[in-house]
Amino acid sequence: MNSKIKIIKNSVILFIIFSIIICAICLILKFTHSREFGFIVSAEVENEEIVILLMGDSLMEDTIWVEEFSKVLKKEYKFVDFKIIKSAKTGEMSDSAVLRIDKELEKYNPNIVILAYGTNDVNVIHIEKYKNNMELIIQKSLKYNAKVFVNLIGPFEPTALKEKYIYYNFEIVKLSNKLDFEIIDIDIALSGDIEANLADHTHYSDRGSLIVAETVFTSLLEYIKGEIKNE
Numbered sequence: 001m002n003s004k005i006k007i008i009k010n011s012v013i014l015f016i017i018f019s020i021i022i023c024a025i026c027l028i029l030k031f032t033h034s035r036e037f038g039f040i041v042s043a044e045v046e047n048e049e050i051v052i053l054l055m056g057d058s059l060m061e062d063t064i065w066v067e068e069f070s071k072v073l074k075k076e077y078k079f080v081d082f083k084i085i086k087s088a089k090t091g092e093m094s095d096s097a098v099l100r101i102d103k104e105l106e107k108y109n110p111n112i113v114i115l116a117y118g119t120n121d122v123n124v125i126h127i128e129k130y131k132n133n134m135e136l137i138i139q140k141s142l143k144y145n146a147k148v149f150v151n152l153i154g155p156f157e158p159t160a161l162k163e164k165y166i167y168y169n170f171e172i173v174k175l176s177n178k179l180d181f182e183i184i185d186i187d188i189a190l191s192g193d194i195e196a197n198l199a200d201h202t203h204y205s206d207r208g209s210l211i212v213a214e215t216v217f218t219s220l221l222e223y224i225k226g227e228i229k230n231e
Helices: 003-031 063-077 093-106 127-143 165-176 186-197 208-228
Strands: 032-036 039-042 049-056 081-088 112-116 147-151 183-186
Touching: 049 093, 063 081, 063 208, 081 093, 093 127, 112 127, 112 165, 127 147, 127 165, 147 208, 165 183, 183 208, 186 208
Parallel strands: 049 081, 049 112, 112 147, 147 183
Antiparallel strands: 032 039
16 A cells, blocks of 8 residues: 555656646747747747848949858848848949938848958058048948958959058957947958959858858857847
8 A cells, every 4th residue: 555655746747847847848838939049039039030130342243252151140030030231332432431320220220230342442542531421321221230351352362453451451450449330351251262262353252151151140149149148
């Protein structure tokens, strides 16, 4: 009899423990949706929209890196609604970007702004003017409470005759000490094998575009994590 009572008690205890575990799992699933990169995301952020505005020249318009970046982003964060706006124009320089940045910011009200200017400015727009243009574009973006990222210029093949681009990049680096924005060093990322990473003396090949996409994604990763946690 005692043995039978003991078995019953043990069964009841196991049933209670099992029930508690099931309830705990259900509770966790109720308040969490997914684990990405090792952190828990509240179910409440599902379908939250994060708008990313990208402005640049033909390195953005005529290559595939923005599309590849978008694929990686949406694959890694299936639960977030990313709106990717590619507002790029072939041949555009920082002068023209200054004239249309207000309209783009007002139209899209982005959470993140990625700027990629300078390829056409080198040897055409004086370096001081380029710096002033970029400073103005960045300041306007910051006033919209957007997080700003700036792609550095380069690299180029020697035939492009744009070796002075490093001085333009230096001005961006100096500017980052003054304004709150992040630099994405595309130049270093692509310099390992310029011949393979460029389709011509300037533009990214498909391979180069994949490297740029991954570099941009990695640069934005910590900020996106923070944005999701704060939702």
